[in-house]
Amino acid sequence: MTAPPRSRSLARSVLAYTGLIVVTALVLVPFAWMVSSSLKQDNEVFAVPIQWIPDELRWSNFAEIWERIPLLTYLGNSAFLSVTVTCLQVLTGSFAAYGFSKVRFPGRDALFLAYIGTIAVPWQAYMVPQYIMMQKAELTDTYWSIILLQAFGAFGVFLMRQYYMSIPDDLCEAARIDGLSEYGIYRRIMLPLSKPALASLALLTFVNTWNDYMGPFIYLTSNELWTVQLGLRSFVGQYDAEYAMIMTGAVLSVLPILVIFLFGQRYFIQGIATSGLKG
Amino acid sequence: MTQPTPAAPPRRGRGRHHILVGWSFILPNFVGFALFTLVPMLAAFALAFLEWDSYGSPEWAGLDNFTRLLGDENFHVALRNTLFYAAGHIPLTLVAALGLALVLNRKIRGVQFFRTAAFFPYITSLVAVAVVWNMLFNPTAGPVNQVLEALGLTDPPRWVASTDWAMPAVIVTSVWRDMGYYMVLYLAGLQTIPREYYEAARVDGASAWQRFWSVTLPCLRPTTFFVLVMLTIQSFKVLDLILVMTDGGPGRSTLVLAQLIFREGIREGQFGYSSAIALVLFVIVLTVTVVQFRINERRSAT
């Protein structure tokens, strides 16, 4: 009949792996271009036609960039902002999400819809009124402006609420009958069970804050407060740009995110413990 | 640790108790959100009925901005382009992200590496993404067209150098870029599906395909809903990638609504008009989202 199971699954594995490798290669090409550009001279980066492996590998770019701009300061600032915003977003977001998913009160769904609706508006539309407000509060040119603007987004609330919806209500009911307060349920049941969602929310928030350019650009004027993205753009002049330096910085800037991603992957392998449901 | 079971409180008190409790959960996030996002947004929407150049005093304009909008060719072009982009981006990204998540949810060797690789496009510098994809789509020397020619197409599209094919090129690039992002969300969602369900299905004799349809998809509904709504919203809001890849060009073939809002507002100083466009965009997206909510509710009920 059919081929013996072992060789069939071997063929399938080989096919699957080949497919994965091809897709991975396609996916990594721009990053390869970034790395190759970071090892070039400025006027070679956009030379036509493209030269993937430069004649001369300028490793010195990676040493030079730390002196050209205060990259260490910028990395520290980015890290501070990203971590703070992520923590606040995860905490308040998951907290609010519990209210939206497991507690019933009138107006809940309409309010939630309004929340989601606000994500739909491009930031450019209300950038100026927001700035005026911040300036009146004298918060411009401080970290507070970025933190307050980005830590209380609707995205986190939405993500966590959807995840909580998939946690069976019976668990919460059982806990309520056992006498646990709503806050207790949140802390003892929802949080531990939603680790994958929390991890993905933390990761995505961190990446978005780390890569955010316009927010810090508008609000952080003093050079000591600049983030990595601003520092990289400082290589773009009025009529030309130091592309090699920009790419060097971009490669360095990606590394912390990779570390966090690799580190957070373990949360995507754990499954939910549903043994409490049975019996 | 154990507490005596309290008697069920009277129903009316319970209702008020619930309102208080519900709001106490929401408040920390809501206060920050309302103050720093909602209020400026409402101010911006109010601006749609005014005329303001960001310096003098606003003047009442009533519905002038909206009548101008209806007659503005730029608006219609941008609306059409945005709809086209959304129609292409949403289904393709959804399928790609789900596919990736399913494939990479197993304990195969090197899965961490492949997952990280899938996420790479999202964190790669936009400039790098634009340059490389523009190079791939190069009408004469790019690999895409070379492959198409090898497959027998004699006159391959000129991609970013043509008005008809610039938007499809942008869509392909953005699908490639966003699939890793939504894959992460799907991976989290896949973790909620209890293994027992799969085993029960296997015991019942279901094939892999049937297991997917009867176990995976239904359990993923909240996640799919979330992904769909976020994809919709972000597709209508798209800006950064377009700016870097084509800057709305060639001509106006990739001009999108967010770009128009930005241009009319910050560049031209017509804040009343740009707010009107933003308000229209908001209403469109809200309508689509409400429809998605209703469909999701009906499906969950069955």
Added chain:
Amino acid sequence: MITSGKTGARRRAVRGLGLVTALSLTIAACGSGDPEPADPNGKITLSVTVWNLAKTPEFKALFDAFQQANPNITVKPVDILADDYPDKVTTMLAGGDKTDVITMKNVTDYSRYSSRGQLLDISDTVRSVDTAGLAGLDAFKVGGSYFALPYRQDFWLLYYNKTLLDKAGVKLPDPLTWDEYAKLAKQLTSGDGGAKIHGAYHHTWRSVVQAISAAQTGGDQLGGDYTFFTEQYNVAKGLQDAGAVLDFGTAKAQQADYRSMFESGKTAMMPMGTWYISGILEARKKGATDVEWALAPMPQRPGATGTTTFGSPTAFAVNKKAQHADAAKKFVEFAASKAGAEAITKVGVVPALQSPEITKAYFALEGMPADELSKKAFEPEKVNLEMPVSDKTSDIDTILNEEHELIMVGDKSVADGIRSMNERVKNEVLN
């Protein structure tokens, strides 16, 4: 579904809040903008918006020279990234920012800020300054008043690779017409693929075709009739079709960088602005390139007398809400004066104030070409403004740019593209 009284009341409150906010925006924006009277004997800190302070040496040169001449004034630069400079300045000014001096990156930005009344009228300062040699001053006259003074003037000329021309046995005729330029470009093109040498490189900006055409034919870019562009487009497209110039689609898609094109030694001639002179001087000094370069006047139309080219001035303006208005005016005046011009000439930047001494000082810089043609290129007879200033400039600029792309990419023929320009500008802007 849920429209209970509580929610309805909440919605009304929220709407009311929106109106209150809109009103408060009015108050915020008009605001209390009384500048403090400047104490002429006390220490003053003058804030000036700049871009990329570290990479743009002219600012530091000006600030140092100014502070030396005025010891009681310290200049505090507000560093804003060049890429999105106008966006941030607009937002800052909208919030009632009190920065004293606002640098006008180009005339389009200037026309926006001046038309919104965000700049201080400095006509009295202009009257007290020697404006005889100040190039580009006219551009800043709005309704009879001046709101900014130029300190820098960049205009366009032709850069060429001496080695490539010598190798082909070509010498640039003086004067050079567009037909001769096209012929030379085709002659200087050689090779294929990676080793291809292009006869010329035309950057993707619309000014490369449109501004020079307007300057040399006298056409009005705000007029709504753009038939005068036809000749120049034919030249540009002809060169593109002949392969002598990198095609627009590729250049735009791959974000071709004019510096890379020229410094790689793969381009023989390149029309570009004078700002590039300091760039290539630095590149040669650093060893990033070894191109032997020289300058020539822009190609002219047949029968033209003298050199006509286009340019763009950079200026300083005073914020209407400035805290130290008098000191600000002093700075603006200094930058446009001989002292300011000398300061920036030393760093390779072309000042707005033109005089034979300035030219001599400029060519004394290390690495400048010494031949007569280069010197002639530096003193064009007529420098037209790249784009005239009016409240319609920005809208027309957008339309012209969009149609320019369509023509150069081949989506529309030259005639169709120009017809679109005429129609769109007339219907969308001028009606």
